[in-house]
Amino acid sequence: MTSKITPRIEINLEKIRHNTKVLKKLYGEKGIQISGVVKGVCANLEVARTLVEAGITSLADSKIENIRKMKMAGLKSKLILLRTPALSEVQQVVEFADISMNTELEIIRALSAEARRQNKIHSIIIMVEMGDLREGILPKDAPAFIREVLRLPGIELAGIGTNFACFGGVVPTVKKMQEFSNLVNEIQKEFQIKLPIVSGGNSANYTWLMNTHDAGSVNNIRLGESILLGRDPVSGKVIPGLYPDAFYFVAEVIESKLKPSVPSGIRGRNAFGERISFEDHGLMRRAIVGVGRQDVLVSGLSPVLPVEIIGSSSDHIILNTKQIHLKPGEEVAFFLNYGALLSVMTSPYVYKTYTRQTSKRYNSLTRTPA
């Protein structure tokens, strides 16, 4: 298998399609539609198309460049900008996004003016802060904020949303979700409106979903990680029935030698300003793969083989290969967490390859794809 190019990420579109379908059904049974969040794959068009094929009707990303890319590709889906626009992006947001998420009146006013200029209606979702302390207006400010928004020409209030577990690690419990639902109901009553979208969170809402019989007013959830990596980010566990290995990162051995386990000579800080301590285990089988921190969040990689990552620099990852003899030219596969996936998909140095065979997985004993 050494004839293939490295470093590469192998993207299994069929596994992603499967994960999407299972989650769509699971959420759908409780009256919740899924928006597919593609920022973890840099809005890769093959992945985005796969989500649409699997029945997703709205795709979301935090970067307007990615929204533009999907718009240009003509994907049959609504496009949602997940992050509140910067004032400097307002023109592009109105041009390319169907919906944007917002928390600042000043920016919504600018969207309103721009929408009138472009002769469009721009839809917004107002994000409400429920305790995680990233984006969102405070619940007590919601009525005055919404009153103001409803006055703005060119702006349609498409919904209200909230977000959990992204900054403060706050878990969307049944109680928190009830509070959010109640808040939305009060707003709908006060303004005599029915909001088409009530977006209650992200992949971290999985446990809430499983434990709730009544989703209240929530009718939308934005899913990235659980579709792509098949995991519940709160517990870190694989969701039953989903593939956790739709992505493999594959690098190539460029050096393999028996070397001491402790550096020799007077030591200062390394190229990244770190001081690393070493334990003496005598001679050790060490291999280097030709990829490093410029391309991947190394801490988010787990080797499929029973080898260990000792450390990394910009362009090298150093492995303790223990009992395994790796030769130059051999490939080493890694599982990725969300951070590693994000970095690899953003790196222009990592080749993106695609497969649809669900039988394909790396076997830790034979070292070759099964």
Ligand SMILES: *Cc1c(COP(=O)(O)O)cnc(C)c1O
């Ligand atoms: C990233 C993001 C999501 C998706 O989160 P996952 O944990 O990947 O499901 C949803 N909503 C917002 C606002 C985000 O920024």
